[in-house]
Amino acid sequence: MKYFDAEELSSLLPYDELIWALKDGFQEGGEIPLRHSHQITTNTGTENSLLLMPCWQQGGLMGLKMVMVCPDNHLVGIESVQSTYILSDATTGQVKAIMNGDELTARRTACASALASSLLSNPESESLLMMGTGKIASHLIRAHQKVRNLKNIYIWGRRFETAEKLARNLSSDSAINISAVENPEKYADISDIISCATLAKEPILKGKWLKQNKHRHIDLVGGYTYDMREADNDVIASSNIYVDTFDGALYEAGDILQPIDQGIITKNDVKDDLFSMVIGTFTPDRTKSNTLFKSVGTALEDLIAAKLAYKKTNLK
Numbered sequence: 001m002k003y004f005d006a007e008e009l010s011s012l013l014p015y016d017e018l019i020w021a022l023k024d025g026f027q028e029g030g031e032i033p034l035r036h037s038h039q040i041t042t043n044t045g046t047e048n049s050l051l052l053m054p055c056w057q058q059g060g061l062m063g064l065k066m067v068m069v070c071p072d073n074h075l076v077g078i079e080s081v082q083s084t085y086i087l088s089d090a091t092t093g094q095v096k097a098i099m100n101g102d103e104l105t106a107r108r109t110a111c112a113s114a115l116a117s118s119l120l121s122n123p124e125s126e127s128l129l130m131m132g133t134g135k136i137a138s139h140l141i142r143a144h145q146k147v148r149n150l151k152n153i154y155i156w157g158r159r160f161e162t163a164e165k166l167a168r169n170l171s172s173d174s175a176i177n178i179s180a181v182e183n184p185e186k187y188a189d190i191s192d193i194i195s196c197a198t199l200a201k202e203p204i205l206k207g208k209w210l211k212q213n214k215h216r217h218i219d220l221v222g223g224y225t226y227d228m229r230e231a232d233n234d235v236i237a238s239s240n241i242y243v244d245t246f247d248g249a250l251y252e253a254g255d256i257l258q259p260i261d262q263g264i265i266t267k268n269d270v271k272d273d274l275f276s277m278v279i280g281t282f283t284p285d286r287t288k289s290n291t292l293f294k295s296v297g298t299a300l301e302d303l304i305a306a307k308l309a310y311k312k313t314n315l316k
Contacts, residue, residue, distance in 0.1 A: 001095050004309055006103035012309040013104075015143045018111040019118070025304035026278045030057045032300050034251065046072045055299035061310075062090035063303040065101050087306045097310050102135075104309075108301040110139035112244055112274065113219045116293040117193060118147040119277050120242060120284045121217035125192035126151045131184060131204055131230075132197035132222060133157035133166050140195050140221065141170060141178075153178045154187040185209045195219040196230040207234020210289065218292040220255050228254045231292070233264045239292035240285040241265070246273045248296040255294050 004012070036052040049069040056062035067083040074080060083101025088094060117125075125148045130137055133155065141153055153176065157163040163180035171178045181187050188194055188209045196205055199222055210216060218239060220230045236259045243249035249256050250267060259265045271285055284291055 002097045002310075002313065004097060004099040004313075006100040009100055009103040009107070009309055012312050013107045013305055015107070015111055015114065015139075016146045018107055018305060018308060019115050019143065019146060021308045022108070022111055022115050022274075022301060022304050023278045025300065025307075026274045028057070029275065030055050030300050030303060032245070032247075032298055034247065035299070040068075042072070044072065046070075053299040053302065055303040056090045057303070058090065060090055061096070061303065061307055062088045062093075063299065063306050064088075065105070065299065065302050067101065085302060085306055087303075087310055097306070099306055099309065104302060104305050105297070106136050106139045107143075108305040109136060109221060109295065109297060110143035111305075112295055112297075112301050113140060113195065113221055113293065114143035114147045116242065116244075116274065116277070116295075117144055117217055117219065119282060120291040120293060121148060121193050122215050123148070125149075125217065127191045128153045128193045128195060129181075129184070129187045129191040130155045130195050130197075131157075132195075133159070133162045134197060136197050136221065137166060138170060140197055140219070144193060144195065144219075145174075145176075148193065150193075151176055154181045154191065155179070156181050156184040156187065191216065193217045193219065195221065197221040198230060199223075199228065200230050201227055203229045203232035203235070205231045205235055207232055207236075207238055210235070210238070213289075215286065216290045218290050220292065220294045223254050224296045225252055226254045226257055229258060231255055233259055233262065235290070236292070237264050238288055239290040240288045241270050242277065242284075242291065242293045243270055243273050244293075244295045244301075245275070245298045246270065248298055249273070249294050253294050253296050 038050040040048040051067040053065040085099040087097040155163045167180040
């Protein structure tokens with residue numbers, strides 16, 4: 001059994017390879033139960049969350065991601081989200097590898113968004129607005145660069161100094177223009193791709209900002225519960241909507257479920273998921289101003305990424 005730390009996974013899972021591995025993996029499919037969630041009360045009364053995300057392929061490999069969300073960890077200088085991935089033989093149950101779940105999740109999430117962009121965004125897209133400055137933001141920017149020839153990248157965050165720091169870090173290994181911005185309204189209007197990765201409870205992207213008559217691709221990554229929103233109803237109503245999985249998005253994505261409950265859209269307005277989008281005959285619907293991809297994450301993406309890392313080391 002081998003342990004893969006974050007540094008090794010970053011080397012084994014380059015964005016371009018993982019993007020196309022995800023495409024092949026969604027064509028292959030797998031058994032993907034809905035995630036399990038349990039509340040664990042600490043001695044101080046804090047409610048921690050335990051999330052279990054299994055996936056397996058018959059006769060192949062099985063994966064389980066265990067995530068603990070511990071709100072009080074900041075009191076002792078530890079990240080609030082801790083995750084571990086276990087890769088096993090689906091036939092014998094023998095554990096093959098244990099992996100750092102945080103790096104695995106960040107990379108597969110970003111690459112799923114980039115895969116969707118490769119199918120939905122304008123192939124001539126040159127500009128990206130990144131809304132959010134958390135851990136996954138840098139991964140999203142780098143992954144989107146693998147599928148579109150981006151020339152201008154704008155980064156917005158609630159704290160401008162954090163956006164500036166991220167822009168500086170990314171600029172050090174890139175020849176394109178990467179800059180922090182204070183006015184998301186202006187840059188949302190001019191950008192070809194808008195990627196949102198926040199834990200917002202109120203929309204941070206407004207439809208009234210999108211004034212130019214141009215096709216935009218909108219990528220919503222951050223929200224994963226009913227009460228989380230990154231885009232307002234005007235954005236949703238003006239977009240042809242796609243998701244990573246129907247089961248996940250229609251079960252817990254506030255950006256989809258709230259507009260449905262409010263009568264803005266119906267379930268039928270969600271056009272396709274990645275399973276159907278990766279089929280060679282797929283053509284995106286351009287009847288509305290924007291395409292929108294909502295991701296809540298799926299255990300299949302974890303398994304695809306874990307298999308790629310494991311098989312690359314096993315061949316050495």
